[in-house]
Amino acid sequence: MRLTTKGRFAVTAMIDLGLRQSAGPVTLAAISQRQQISLSYLEQLFGKLRRNQLVESTRGPGGGYTLARSPADITVAEIITSVDEPMDATQCGGKENCLGENARCMTHELWASLNVKMVEFLDSVSLQKLVDDQIAKGFELEEKPTLKRAISSMPVMQPIRVNAPNSVFALGASFAKM
DSSP states (O other), X not given: OOOXXXXXXXXXXXXXXXXXXXXXXXXXXXXXXXXXXXXXXXXXXXXXXXXTTSEEEEOSTTOEEEESSOGXXXXXXXXXXXXTOOOOOSTTTTSSOTTSTXXXXXXXXXXXXXXXXXXXXXXXXXXXXXXXXXXXXXXXXXXXXXXXXXXXXXXXXXXXXXXXXXXXXHHHHHHHXX
C-alpha cells in the first residue's frame, strides 16, 4: 500500500481541526497556512469528509469546520477511506486477477493479508489518540491574534477622484451641454 498525499493531508488536517475545534469552527484557510497544504486541495478533501459525515461546516463570518463526532469515535481508517484513498497492497486491487483473468500472482495472499493488518491497525487508531499525542509532545494552542489598527508614519493617501464621463454616452451628453 502506498499512502498518497490525499490520505496524509486528510489525516493531518483532521488532527489540526481536532486540536483547535474547542475554540469554535476552524477555517480551511487557517489549516492551509499552518500545515502548508493548498487551500483548494483542502476544499476538495473537506468536501469528501463532510459527505462522509466526519466534519460539519458552518457558513458565514466566524464559520468554518468542526468535527461531526467525538474525535474518539473517528478512526484513521475512516478518514483515509472517506477521501477515496485505496488501502490495498495487492497488484490487482483485490480482484484476484494479478496475472490475467482468474490467475493470481504467487504473493497475492501475502499482500491481501497485509491489507487486512493495515486496515485493522488504522481502524484501531482514533483521531483522539493522535490529538493526545500532539498535546503530549508539547503542542500549545496559539491565541487568536487581536486585530489592531495599524499606525503608520506615512500619511494616508486619498484616491484621486476624476470628474470625467465614464462612458461614451456620458461623454456625448457632456458635449451636448456645451
